[in-house]
Structures are given as structure tokens and as C-alpha cells.
Amino acid sequence: xxxxIPVLLIIVFSMFTFNFTLNFPTAKATASKPKVDWxxxxxxxxxxxxxxGLEEIPASLHDCYYMFYILTHDLGVxxxxxxxxxxxxxxxxWLGDVPPGTFDDFTDPEAVMxxxxxxxxxxxxxxxxxxFIFTHGGGYKPDEGLRGxxxxxxxxxxxxHWDGTKWFGVDECLRFGSYGGGSEWFFWDDEFRGNxxxxxxxxxxxxxxxxxxxxxxxxxxxxxxxxxxxxKETTYTHVDKYADFGLFNQHLLDALHGYHAIWNETxxxxxxxxxxxxxxxxxxxxxxxxREIYHYAKDKYPDDEPWCDANGNGLPTYKDGxxxxxxxxxxxxxxxxxxxxxxxxYRLRRNKHP
Numbered sequence: 001x002x003x004x005i006p007v008l009l010i011i012v013f014s015m016f017t018f019n020f021t022l023n024f025p026t027a028k029a030t031a032s033k034p035k036v037d038w039x040x041x042x043x044x045x046x047x048x049x050x051x052x053g054l055e056e057i058p059a060s061l062h063d064c065y066y067m068f069y070i071l072t073h074d075l076g077v078x079x080x081x082x083x084x085x086x087x088x089x090x091x092x093x094w095l096g097d098v099p100p101g102t103f104d105d106f107t108d109p110e111a112v113m114x115x116x117x118x119x120x121x122x123x124x125x126x127x128x129x130x131x132f133i134f135t136h137g138g139g140y141k142p143d144e145g146l147r148g149x150x151x152x153x154x155x156x157x158x159x160x161h162w163d164g165t166k167w168f169g170v171d172e173c174l175r176f177g178s179y180g181g182g183s184e185w186f187f188w189d190d191e192f193r194g195n196x197x198x199x200x201x202x203x204x205x206x207x208x209x210x211x212x213x214x215x216x217x218x219x220x221x222x223x224x225x226x227x228x229x230x231x232k233e234t235t236y237t238h239v240d241k242y243a244d245f246g247l248f249n250q251h252l253l254d255a256l257h258g259y260h261a262i263w264n265e266t267x268x269x270x271x272x273x274x275x276x277x278x279x280x281x282x283x284x285x286x287x288x289x290x291r292e293i294y295h296y297a298k299d300k301y302p303d304d305e306p307w308c309d310a311n312g313n314g315l316p317t318y319k320d321g322x323x324x325x326x327x328x329x330x331x332x333x334x335x336x337x338x339x340x341x342x343x344x345x346y347r348l349r350r351n352k353h354p
Contacts (some may be wrong), residue, residue, distance in 0.1 A: 009213035033256060033285040034162045036075050037127035040115050041068055043086040044107050044176035045133025051314070056353070059239050059246045060134045062263050062270075063209065064099050066245060066253045067132045069271050074257060081122070087177070098270060107176055108184055116195040125248050130200045134246070136175035138186065139212025142321075143236055148175060148186075149212065154286065156190070157218060157353070162321055172233070174208070196220070205290055209246055211236040212305040214316065221314040226290045228352040231304035233318040238304055251297035255279045 005284055043064040046057065068084055071077040085107040085310070105111040124131050126228045140147020157169025174192070177184035180196065196204070205226040208257060213229035220227055230248045231237040239246060244263035256262045259273035279288050279296045294308040307316045316325045 023236045027123075027149060032150060033075060033258075033298055034127045034288065034293075036071060036130045037081060038079050038123045038204075039067075039071055039082045039132065039178070040119055042112065042115070042131075042133045042135065042176075043082045043084075043088075043105060044133060046087050056076055057239050057241060058263070059241075059243055059249070060199040061086065061097065061251065062244055063134050063249045064132065065102065066271060067259075067260065067270055070253065070257050071130075073269070081120055085111050085115060085203065086335060087215070088127045096274050097265070099268070109176075112176070112187065113195070116199075117185075120199050123195045123199060123201050125200045126202055127200070128203045129199070129205070131204070131206045133174060133207070134209040134249070136184075137208075137210030137212045138173040139215050140170040140234060141212075145151050147171070147211070149174060149215075150188075154190075159320055160318055161290060170215070179189075191217045192216065201350055207252070209237060209249055213237060214305075216254060217309045217314060218317055221309050223312045225312055227289065227307075227309045230295050230324065231330060232307050232316070234323075235304060247302045248297055248304060251300035255293040302341075306342050 002118075041064050043060055043150075045060050046275065059336050064084070064086065068082065071082055072079060079101075082104075084102060086103045087107050088103070104114070119129065120142035126232065136148075140149045141147050149172055152171050153167035155169070157171065160169045161167065170189065171188055173186040173188045175184055175186055201224070202221075203224050205227065205228070206216075206220055207228045209230040211231060211234070212233060213231050214233035216229060217227050217233075230246065237246075237248070243250070254277050257273075258276060260275050260277050261271045261273050264270060264272040278295075279292055281288070282292050283289070291308060291310045294306070294310075298306045298308075308316060316323060318324070
């Protein structure tokens with residue numbers, strides 16, 4: 001018996017480690033999607049530093065509008081349940097880049113504070129809240145040093161980076177305003193956390209597209225919260241000025257929408273569907289969850305190492321000079337879905353998260 005135990009362990013470990021080829025049921029565009037009752041969308045930037053200097057980033061506007069389109073057209077969220085802040089409140093509507101009536105206010109400090117206050121005045125413990133942000137971000141890149149972040153002084157970040165003599169932490173920020181135009185202002189991770197105090201909700205989903213966005217998980221993680229970031233804590237989020245949408249968000253939004261879409265200036269609602277997309281239904285319940293949407297998008301565009309905390313434990317994170325992640329063991333009952341027959345089988349899948 002003593003010799004049999006190691007053999008058994010090897011067999012079980014192998015089953016967990018190498019069984020990556022399972023065919024999960026897929027949820028089509030008609031499947032149930034995450035419920036949203038109230039939403040805040042913030043487009044916080046319009047330009048970025050590109051290969052040839054300061055360049056416009058169309059994806060910053062397009063991604064935010066695509067989410068607005070999904071909320072109103074796919075998820076049935078009433079227009080007065082959405083607050084949309086943009087750097088282009090007037091001129092982009094007037095020029096016809098988005099339909100009139102899309103924006104509610106200009107993205108400035110007062111409007112952002114008012115928007116959080118609005119959410120608190122509307123949402124209840126029975127509501128599902130979404131916050132979607134696309135902007136520049138500041139943080140710390142180990143091979144470059146501080147890149148818009150600041151040394152943490154209150155100790156809430158813990159030991160993250162080593163300077164040769166001591167450990168230190170870094171606060172991340174969202175950088176709102178016209179990049180390099182003298183009107184930029186910083187919204188720090190601690191401020192973000194503070195503005196969520198007093199917000200009632202059933203679930204709160206926060207999606208941040210910004211450099212160093214993963215660093216916000218440290219500060220925003222909590223019960224009944226889902227946080228999806230376009231990059232890990234210590235790297236940039238890359239964009240392509242020639243792309244219709246963000247490199248990660250294209251797939252995230254397509255998964256939520258159920259179709260791969262392109263930006264079409266001649267279309268009434270600017271969004272034109274190209275083909276249907278299917279999302280692996282990892283728990284086989286016929287519902288597309290935020291976590292499944294994230295995994296679909298990350299598989300399509302893993303380059304910036306997008307992160308997701310879906311259980312409020314503050315992971316993934318960056319501590320002691322390295323990334324800390326968690327590992328999920330997907331145990332699922334193959335009872336149906338949209339493409340798999342009812343076999344009644346139980347299978348095991350080892351899945352790295354995020």
C-alpha cells in the first residue's frame with residue numbers, strides 16, 4: 001500500500017494538469033447575460049503617446065459607446081439608469097461621431113464626483129451596478145520606475161517593490177483629461193475606494209481600461225464585487241490608433257454583445273455586427289457570466305495580461321516583487337448548454353486564473 005500511494009497521486013495530478021482539451025458548452029448570443037440595473041461610463045482620455053508623438057485614440061470613445069450601446073440595446077437598461085461622461089460632450093455629438101443624446105456631462109472632477117453621488121442615490125441592495133472606465137493610468141513599472149504612480153505613504157499597498165534597501169508600495173491612478181494638454185488630473189486608487197463607500201448594490205462590476213489597471217484590485221476588491229482590468233498591475237495597456245476598439249475590449253465587448261462588431265460612422269447606432277461569437281460556458285448553466293466573458297477576452301488577447309478578481313479575495317495582485325494569482329479547479333457537470341448533449345458526465349479541468 002505504501003508504494004501504491006505515490007502512483008495514485010501521480011495519476012490524479014496528471015489528470016488535473018494535462019486535461020486541457022475538454023469541449024465546454026458554448027453560450028450563444030441568445031443566452032442570458034449579466035444583469036445591469038445602473039451604470040456609470042467614463043471616457044477619460046482622447047490622446048496618447050504613440051510611435052509618432054501625440055496621437056488620437058479612437059478606441060477610448062468607441063469602447064465606451066459600444067458598452068453604452070450594449071446596455072441600452074442588448075441588456076435593456078433604461079437610458080436614465082446610465083450616466084455617461086466624456087471628454088467630447090459637445091463636439092463629438094455635433095460632429096456626428098456618436099448619436100445625439102449619448103453623453104450626460106464632460107469628464108471633469110466635479111462631474112465624476114457627482115456621478116458617484118448619483119449612483120449612491122439610485123442603487124439599492126437589490127441592484128446590479130456597472131462602472132466602465134477607459135482612460136490613461138499611472139503606476140510603477142519594475143524596469144522603468146514610477147510611471148505616473150506615487151509612493152504609497154499609508155501602507156495599504158504593502159510590500160510590492162524592492163529598491164535595494166527596503167520594500168515599498170505604489171498607489172495607482174486614473175489620469176483623466178486631454179493628455180499633455182495641461183488639463184490632466186489624477187484620480188487615485190484610494191479616492192476610488194472612498195467614492196464607493198455608501199454605495200448599495202447586489203453586485204458591483206468594475207471594468208477599467210488603463211495602464212497599470214490591475215493595481216486597482218488591491219483597493220477595490222470586496223464581497224459581491226467583480227473587477228476586470230485590461231492589464232496587470234505593473235504593465236501598460238496597449239492600444240492601436242487604427243483599431244475600432246481596444247485590443248482587449250474588442251473581445252470583452254463582443255462577448256457581452258454576442259457578436260463581433262465594427263465601428264461604422266454611416267450606421268445609425270455606429271455599431272455593425274459582422275458575425276456571431278460564442279463564449280465557453282465554463283459552469284454549464286446557460287448563462288454568460290462576467291468571469292466567462294473575461295476568460296473569453298483574455299484568451300483572445302492575453303498580451304497585456306488582463307486580470308480579474310471575481311470572488312473578492314484581492315487576487316491577482318503584485319506583492320514581494322512578483323505576481324500572485326489563484327488557480328481554479330473547474331468541476332463541472334456536462335448537462336447541456338447549447339452545443340453539448342446531456343451526457344451526465346463529471347469532468348475536471350485545471351485552469352489558471354486569471
